[in-house]
Amino acid sequence: MNALKKIFLVMNSLVIAIVVWITYLPALKIQFYDGWWYLVWSATMDLPRYLTQFLDPANITQGYRPVQGLYMYLLYHLFGFNPDGYHWAHNLLHAANAILLFLIVGTLSARWRMAFVAALIYAVLPNYSLAVFWHAVVDPLAGFFYLLTILLWTRFLDTRRARDYAVAFCAFVLALFSKEIAIFLPLFLFLIEWWFYRVPPNLRALAPRYAPFLLACIPYLWLVYQVQSRGEFVGQFGFRIGPHMLNNLIPYAAVLAFPWFTELPTDSLAYVWLALVAAAYVGVMIYTRSAILLLLALFAVLNIAPLLGFPLDYFHPRYLYLSTISSAIVLAVLFERLWSIIGARRVAGAAVAFLVGLVALVSSAQVAESAAGLAEYTRQIRVPFRDIARARPTFPPNSYVYFVYSPFTSFWDFEGLFFARYGQNVKVNATDLGSPANWRQYDHAYVYYFDSTGKPIEIGVDKDGITAVNPALPARLQIPIVLEQYQTPTTRLERGKALVVILNWRATEKIERDYSVFAHLVDGKGNLIAEYNGPPINGKAPTSRWDPHRTIVDAAVLRLAGDAPIGDDYRLEIGMYDLETLERLSFVDVDGTPIADKIVIGSFRIER
Structure with a gap:
């Protein structure tokens, strides 16, 4: 590589890095939210225990990503609880990924202007911006090793040196242990060699080259299975393979067709636009027999394929961090094509350059707007x-x-x-x-x-607070629900405050209907002083959705009026009722005979 080309690459890379720095500077206003466990573990575990936490699949409830664990451990010991350091690290990774894209596209196409435009557009597209803002998201880190593997692979294909092969393989292993989507990397490496380097597929020649990559995937997939078979997201959202995956692909494709969406597209025009873009894309791909367009489509789809088995409740454009590269390259190809048609005219060429700059400016402004919204959210949660x-x-x-x-x-x-x-x-x-x-x-x-x-x-909480309960717990209702336990923090209540009671329910069988909970504070004459009526867990856990034998921890907050009568002869009545008929359910004895329509807890005293 001659000196002029090196200067060209360095200067363009510097411009891309500056654009990322300016675009994501508003992220410094965002505080930590969610994902705190990485910081807590880093602060409380020594390195051997921390490594065990991320290497042993028995300890992991999400993805098998030990590289992310080490990354977060390093950041914590560098920056502690200062979020700015984490933002700088994520911004640096994102800038590196945009530069890697510039180098990859330029190397494979030899069109460096197009490569620069693709990297510039990718650097500022707002759809995935949450992946850069959020310290606990792995995508910038995983994307770095993913793209680095591709770039190093092109170097190996140019030199055919064992050292370059080994370096590319090491980058692949780091990508693999950063995020699951790296299992598709061997396919893309093969397609790059076949379609860009014109190496015909020959099993005898290619098998030794790709066998280590495929063999590395086998133990990794076993580890992923061990995690995901009992994983948090699989259990919470429900993952399954089937035709619904094609339906789930549609909103992701809509965002890729218009990568300025930062939420689930709900406007029908978004899907009309998707249909037009998809028809044009497929038509051009078939008409020109373009392997490059096919490669970009595969890259976009496969890098979100693991998500498509989840319901759309799990949807978020941030998962398109890598897939958006395809959108950026297609936009760059369109600009390059436009430039080649009219760029010879100075004014027209300037207009194309202005259009590219306008796209980057609008995208950066949207990233800043998203950062401001998230910064306000993190302020409010504090x-x-x-x-x-x-x-x-x-x-x-x-x-x-x-x-x-x-x-x-x-x-x-x-x-x-x-x-x-x-x-x-x-x-x-x-x-x-x-x-x-x-x-x-x-x-x-x-x-x-x-x-x-x-x-x-x-x-x-009054540590010695004692209340009596009748009937005794556990108490069984006429339907297969048991009230197993209750807790109140104190028996001494204050005017204008609330009585809080925690109720532990358990269904012994599947419940077909929805029932509501009542909790009434009454005086010695049965007069109502404060009450709570509503479905369990504020409506988040209807009884028809209770899993048999799982404890449901419910809470009732009974707010006392500021002029509630002072006294010491108050009791709490708890039970369930049918919301449609308002009929209370009975508590029954071991023979099923009704004994009461409420549990009575007492006594309580209202002070001041």
């Missing part, structure tokens, strides 16, 4: 925690906090925020998790519910 931290600069040792139906901030964010502020001194739990409260196992426990403005209200 508001409840900020209120708590101001009221409690410290917590006593062995403290426990339990959040009831947080309207905005998830358990995972609360857990991460508490860990970053208080360390391991505070255990966090929430109704989000569906796990038993068990707050009296700790020396100091606090329950937080939320008022109508979303402000957290603290209730201290």
